[in-house]
Amino acid sequence: MSTIAITGAAQVLRPQADGLSYLRHDCADEQLAGPGSLLIEGETIAGFEASGAADVRIDATGCAVIPGLVDCHTHLPFAGWREREYELKIAGESYETIARAGGGIRSSARSLAESTDERVLEQAQGLAREMLAHGTTTFECKSGYGLSPEGEVRSVALAATLRESVTQATRSTALLAHAVPEGYDRSSWMDEVAKMLPAVLAAGDVSALDIYVESVAFSNDDLRRIGELAAEHGLDLRAHVEQFNWNGSVPVAIELGARSVDHLACLPDDRVAELAESETAAVLLPGAEFLGDERLAPGRALADAGAICVLGSDLNPGTSPVLSLPLVIGLAVRRYRWSALEALLACTLNAAWVLRMSDTIGSLEAGKRADVVVLDGPIERIAYQFGRNPVAAVIVGGQLAYVRPDFVRSVR
Ligand code: NIG
Numbered sequence: 001m002s003t004i005a006i007t008g009a010a011q012v013l014r015p016q017a018d019g020l021s022y023l024r025h026d027c028a029d030e031q032l033a034g035p036g037s038l039l040i041e042g043e044t045i046a047g048f049e050a051s052g053a054a055d056v057r058i059d060a061t062g063c064a065v066i067p068g069l070v071d072c073h074t075h076l077p078f079a080g081w082r083e084r085e086y087e088l089k090i091a092g093e094s095y096e097t098i099a100r101a102g103g104g105i106r107s108s109a110r111s112l113a114e115s116t117d118e119r120v121l122e123q124a125q126g127l128a129r130e131m132l133a134h135g136t137t138t139f140e141c142k143s144g145y146g147l148s149p150e151g152e153v154r155s156v157a158l159a160a161t162l163r164e165s166v167t168q169a170t171r172s173t174a175l176l177a178h179a180v181p182e183g184y185d186r187s188s189w190m191d192e193v194a195k196m197l198p199a200v201l202a203a204g205d206v207s208a209l210d211i212y213v214e215s216v217a218f219s220n221d222d223l224r225r226i227g228e229l230a231a232e233h234g235l236d237l238r239a240h241v242e243q244f245n246w247n248g249s250v251p252v253a254i255e256l257g258a259r260s261v262d263h264l265a266c267l268p269d270d271r272v273a274e275l276a277e278s279e280t281a282a283v284l285l286p287g288a289e290f291l292g293d294e295r296l297a298p299g300r301a302l303a304d305a306g307a308i309c310v311l312g313s314d315l316n317p318g319t320s321p322v323l324s325l326p327l328v329i330g331l332a333v334r335r336y337r338w339s340a341l342e343a344l345l346a347c348t349l350n351a352a353w354v355l356r357m358s359d360t361i362g363s364l365e366a367g368k369r370a371d372v373v374v375l376d377g378p379i380e381r382i383a384y385q386f387g388r389n390p391v392a393a394v395i396v397g398g399q400l401a402y403v404r405p406d407f408v409r410s411v412r
């Protein structure tokens with residue numbers, strides 16, 4: 001069994017108690033970031049004493065050692081980009097106007113339909129490599145640009161192929177209600193979703209269903225239907241809600257036992273408590289908020305109220321072509337006024353919980369899978385040196401998967 005010893009770190013980020021599924025954000029300081037070492041044996045974290053012999057030694061002097069970052073909200077795989085739309089948005093066009101004029105999700109659906117599987121996978125694999133270099137060791141994939149029964153089946157199948165060809169672990173979500181496809185209305189598309197679901201589930205290992213609730217997309221009644229389908233098939237319910245308007249979807253999602261509600265830019269202050277008291281995670285996407293000049297989710301209030309707060313990149317060709325979780329952390333710290341510990345909790349343990357993986361990843365604990373990131377400075381510097389990538393080395397499942405060229409001399 002091969003061993004990796006990471007020694008002399010200025011900070012090793014660990015929860016105070018082992019075996020947690022998640023940590024509510026009012027307890028974010030129940031994590032320690034003191035000096036230390038880490039020993040990896042095979043695929044697993046063996047402990048925090050690393051003075052003996054090891055196959056690989058990493059000198060982490062001045063560095064922070066943190067759990068591999070978990071991106072629980074991405075729209076991979078997709079085809080191409082939509083930079084022209086960003087120009088339109090900067091010039092003052094709204095997301096809604098662009099969407100109604102055939103842009104937005106529909107335009108990415110056309111690109112996906114016109115692309116070969118090879119081209120789609122090549123783009124996604126390239127992005128996965130960049131994500132790895134930014135510390136992402138697990139990510140979620142969503143369908144949703146298929147916009148036809150065949151297209152959604154293909155999308156889930158592409159995510160399954162991607163899983164086999166990237167270094168990271170992935171989880172797959174079927175976002176079957178993303179935009180109303182041409183030739184349908186909401187209700188006839190929802191009937192189609194129920195019909196296509198067995199084929200979608202057969203195409204890949206899907207763990208959750210997702211829906212976009214918004215004036216340009218689906219309604220709370222549709223959310224209920226997706227919730228029922230998820231329950232019927234033993235899948236988790238995730239939902240894009242309250243991004244551009246307050247639609248009152250959060251209470252519906254909580255009632256349905258949703259694993260997460262994502263976006264929340266328009267969640268009013270007086271609706272924070274009910275979410276914080278529930279076991280539905282609040283997935284915040286500050287990259288989309290920033291680039292879309294959206295309202296700001298009540299991140300500080302959610303954290304103070306003890307919500308299970310989570311951060312994601314929302315990597316997609318429309319609202320958030322952002323893959324860097326260090327950048328997302330920088331936005332969250334500045335704009336939600338979160339501490340480094342709060343921001344890291346949100347894209348490690350709590351994000352792993354959203355994906356039902358927190359028993360094996362998301363924190364540095366003996367016995368967990370060795371997904372580990374070495375940063376070239378203290379954790380507080382991630383947000384402070386905004387836009388810079390602080391990742392020096394990444395270990396996935398006990399394998400050294402990435403070393404930044406200038407850090408090679410610290411690895412022996
Ligand atoms: O999470 N809001 C809906 N879905 C995506 C955007 C998709 C797109 O514009 O292509 C999101 O922001």
Ligand code: FE
Nearest residue numbers: 073075240314
């Ligand atoms: Fe999204």
